[in-house]
Amino acid sequence: MKLRNKIFLLVVAILLIIQLPVFRPAKNFTDAEPVNDIAKAYDVPMDIQMHIYDGCYSCHSNYTEKYFWYYNIQPVSWWMASHIRNAKRELNFSEFATYSPQRALKKFKEIEEVMEKKNMPLKSYTLTHKEARFTDEDFHDVAEWARGMQKELSQKKDTPSAPE
Numbered sequence: 137m138k139l140r141n142k143i144f145l146l147v148v149a150i151l152l153i154i155q156l157p158v159f160r161p162a163k164n165f166t167d168a169e170p171v172n173d174i175a176k177a178y179d180v181p182m183d184i185q186m187h188i189y190d191g192c193y194s195c196h197s198n199y200t201e202k203y204f205w206y207y208n209i210q211p212v213s214w215w216m217a218s219h220i221r222n223a224k225r226e227l228n229f230s231e232f233a234t235y236s237p238q239r240a241l242k243k244f245k246e247i248e249e250v251m252e253k254k255n256m257p258l259k260s261y262t263l264t265h266k267e268a269r270f271t272d273e274d275f276h277d278v279a280e281w282a283r284g285m286q287k288e289l290s291q292k293k294d295t296p297s298a299p300e
C-alpha cells in the first residue's frame with residue numbers, strides 16, 4: 137500500500153474511534169432548579185432577560201438549551217464543551233446570585249465592556265444561532281443595564297447578594 141493511502145486509512149480510523157460515546161463530553165444540563173440564577177438576586181428586566189437568554193445562556197449558564205446535531209461529532213463536541221467550560225468559569229448566569237458583591241460588580245463591568253466592543257456572543261456562535269444576533273440597540277440596552285447594576289451595587293456596597 138502506498139504511504140499516502142496508509143495515512144489516509146489511519147486518519148479515518150482515528151476519526152471513527154473518537155466517535156465512541158466514551159469520548160463524548162457530557163452535555164451542559166442539570167435538572168436542578170435555577171435557584172441561584174441572576175434574576176433571583178438582581179433586577180433583570182424582561183427584555184434584558186430575553187437578550188441574555190437568547191445570546192448568552194448557551195455558554196454562560198448551567199443549561200445549554202439547544203444542541204445541534206453536530207454536537208454529537210467529535211472533535212466538534214470537544215471544542216464546544218471547552219467553550220462552555222471556559223465561559224462558565226468567567227461568568228455563569230445560573231450561579232450569579234452566589235457571587236460576592238465585589239465579584240458581581242466586576243462581572244457587570246465586564247458585561248458592559250463586551251457589549252460595547254460587541255465581542256459577545258462569540259461570532260462562531262451567532263453564525264449558526266440567529267436568535268443570538270444582537271442589533272446595535274440590543275448591545276446598547278444590555279450595556280446600559282450592566283452600567284445601571286454597577287451603580288446600584290456600588291451605592292449599597294454591603295448588599296447581601298444571596299436570594300431571599
Ligand code: HEC
Pocket residue numbers: 187188191192193194195196218219220222223226227243246247250256257258260261268
Ligand atoms: C458560544 C459561547 C458563548 C456565548 C454564546 C457567549 N459567550 Fe461570553 N465567553 C465565552 C467564552 C469561551 C469566554 C471565555 C473567554 C474567552 O475565551 O474569550 C467568554 C467570556 C465572557 C466574559 C468575560 C470577560 C472577557 O472579556 O472575556 C464576559 C463578560 C462574557 N463572556 C459575556 C457574554 C455575554 C454578555 C454574552 C451574551 C450577550 C456572551 N458572553 C455569550 C463564550 C460565549
